[in-house]
Amino acid sequence: MKLVHISDIHLTAPGERMGGLNPHKRFAQALDDVRSEHSDAKRIIITGDLTHWGEPAAYATLVDALNDLPCPVRLLIGNHDDRAAFLAAFPDHPKDSAGFINHAETVDGTRLIYLDTTAPCTHAGHFCAARRDWLENELKDCTSARLFMHHNAMPLGLPAEDKIALVPEDRALLAKLLTTYRDRIEYIHFGHVHAPVHGTWCGIPFASVRSTGNQSFPDLSEQELLQGAPMAPSYAVILAQDTGTTIHEIPFTWDGPVFSTGTNWDDWAKPMAAE
Amino acid sequence: MKFIHLTDTHVVGDGTLYGQDPAARLRAAVASINAGHGDADFVVLTGDITHWGDAAAYARFSREIKALNMPVHLLVGNHDDCCLWCGFPRDTP
Numbered sequence: 001m002k003l004v005h006i007s008d009i010h011l012t013a014p015g016e017r018m019g020g021l022n023p024h025k026r027f028a029q030a031l032d033d034v035r036s037e038h039s040d041a042k043r044i045i046i047t048g049d050l051t052h053w054g055e056p057a058a059y060a061t062l063v064d065a066l067n068d069l070p071c072p073v074r075l076l077i078g079n080h081d082d083r084a085a086f087l088a089a090f091p092d093h094p095k096d097s098a099g100f101i102n103h104a105e106t107v108d109g110t111r112l113i114y115l116d117t118t119a120p121c122t123h124a125g126h127f128c129a130a131r132r133d134w135l136e137n138e139l140k141d142c143t144s145a146r147l148f149m150h151h152n153a154m155p156l157g158l159p160a161e162d163k164i165a166l167v168p169e170d171r172a173l174l175a176k177l178l179t180t181y182r183d184r185i186e187y188i189h190f191g192h193v194h195a196p197v198h199g200t201w202c203g204i205p206f207a208s209v210r211s212t213g214n215q216s217f218p219d220l221s222e223q224e225l226l227q228g229a230p231m232a233p234s235y236a237v238i239l240a241q242d243t244g245t246t247i248h249e250i251p252f253t254w255d256g257p258v259f260s261t262g263t264n265w266d267d268w269a270k271p272m273a274a275e
Numbered sequence: 276m277k278f279i280h281l282t283d284t285h286v287v288g289d290g291t292l293y294g295q296d297p298a299a300r301l302r303a304a305v306a307s308i309n310a311g312h313g314d315a316d317f318v319v320l321t322g323d324i325t326h327w328g329d330a331a332a333y334a335r336f337s338r339e340i341k342a343l344n345m346p347v348h349l350l351v352g353n354h355d356d357c358c359l360w361c362g363f364p365r366d367t368p
Contacts, residue, residue, distance in 0.1 A: 257294070268326075268327075
């Protein structure tokens with residue numbers, strides 16, 4: 001099963017820039033690349049920060065952009081989103097009984113679980129008892145699951161960035177829950193950090209993906225300020241198979257040279273000067 | 276424990292490879308590791324140290340990697356030459 005993971009598209013009202021770039025253009029480039037290169041994907045999953053300021057006009061551009069795609073799109077919200085404005089733009093979008101944008105589906109035998117880790121007026125992640133109960137209800141009945149969320153639930157060794165990870169009180173209880181079901185959770189996928197970060201947590205592998213906009217710079221000592229740079233974006237292609245998971249970062253804005261080389265031994269032989 | 280994973284440095288004896296100088300890239304990586312991650316325990320380099328496995332490339336690699344302020348553990352890759360490699364650098368296990 002091939003899944004496309006896009007994150008932190010930060011759409012604005014039309015004509016407004018975000019961090020010096022046009023987020024609509026970047027998102028359109030990413031979707032065009034998916035259309036041309038990954039039309040065999042089963043899902044396109046966008047893990048939050050759909051908009052930059054949570055404005056209805058920005059959500060309207062998202063509604064318009066999600067057309068002519070090769071597979072269903074699944075949406076999560078992030079700290080830059082506004083739940084009410086999101087639901088106004090996507091009135092039929094699934095949500096749980098408490099009103100959180102938690103939803104799930106089974107694709108190729110794997111439960112894909114999309115989580116809502118947001119709370120109003122904070123950039124940090126939250127996952128309260130009601131949401132944990134909802135998640136446990138999903139996990140207890142499945143044999144194989146893959147979690148998608150906006151926030152990093154775990155600290156990443158980046159002191160400033162970690163200030164807006166999932167808050168510690170919710171983290172500990174989520175860790176307890178995930179540890180209980182770790183044998184059936186294949187992977188945790190998230191966004192939020194605008195960088196590819198990989199590791200394990202609660203015995204479960206995790207991976208984040210870059211933003212389609214600006215990137216963060218991994219500063220392991222900075223205590224207060226998030227570090228960013230206009231480095232190249234990517235989205236991820238996740239190959240989820242019975243034998244394991246492979247994740248590729250797709251540099252969809254690259255337009256420089258691409259070298260082709262064969263794989264035979266002689267294909268890499270050192271060129272000899274003409275006799 | 277913190278360690279640095281460096282790989283596929285593909286150093287050539289002289290000149291450039293695909294439009295860039297791998298030795299200059301390695302020098303930049305070494306400088307970044309020393310400046311930003313001096314608290315790491317070691318560097319592990321998982322092969323393809325050189326591009327064509329020639330002695331001049333290993334000599335150039337050796338010059339650059341010596342600037343690291345921490346131990347380095349070297350692995351060979353398909354682009355490396357074990358025969359040339361075995362005696363060089365002489366202080367590598």
